[in-house]
Amino acid sequence: SQQGEEDPQALSIQEGENATMNCSYKTSINNLQWYRQNSGRGLVHLILIRSNEREKHSGRLRVTLDTSKKSSSLLITASRAADTASYFCATGLFYNQGGKLIFGQGTELSVKP
């Protein structure tokens, strides 16, 4: 069964606006990762945040992690039409503790030009 719950399931915004997606999970984790998927193709890794980190930035992406609330958010600033995709959060363990990622259901983002 899926561990993560993502909110919203779908988000439609105009180019230039910011997009915020939320993810909640159930069990303790060592890291949380965000992936992007275009039209059912393979997933692309966006950013990884460790359990002892609270915020991380990568270009126009900002990820926060609140382990007390078991939640994370992904913010995409100044969105572009090319950001249109599905975004998934996934929780993981240390490499030597078992490798599987547990994925959320995803947020489908549509950025209109």
Place this chain on the structure above:
Amino acid sequence: GAGVSQSPSNKVTEKGKDVELRCDPISGHTALYWYRQSLGQGLEFLIYFQGNSAPDKSGLPSDRFSAERTGGSVSTLTIQRTQQEDSAVYFCASSSPTSGGYNEQFFGPGTRLTVL
């Protein structure tokens, strides 16, 4: 360098037939994973190989599903006596122990399986 490759990209089969899906991980990656994604859903973990350790098969949905990894590289996922509910996109991913101990995974393009 080359990423994770999977073949075939699409597979249409009849209910009851067996299928084999292939994955070539990134060279040097010792960990290999299989996931599947049903329409409109997130990815569901199936099986995980790490070096010479026994695989983690905890996600395999039934005994019709099996996977092997030969020579620590290429992996084959086999589905026997396919059912319509097996229709999904099957993804392979690999990762490296050099990722600082954290498990960033690199995904292949997937194999879309349709069972008629």
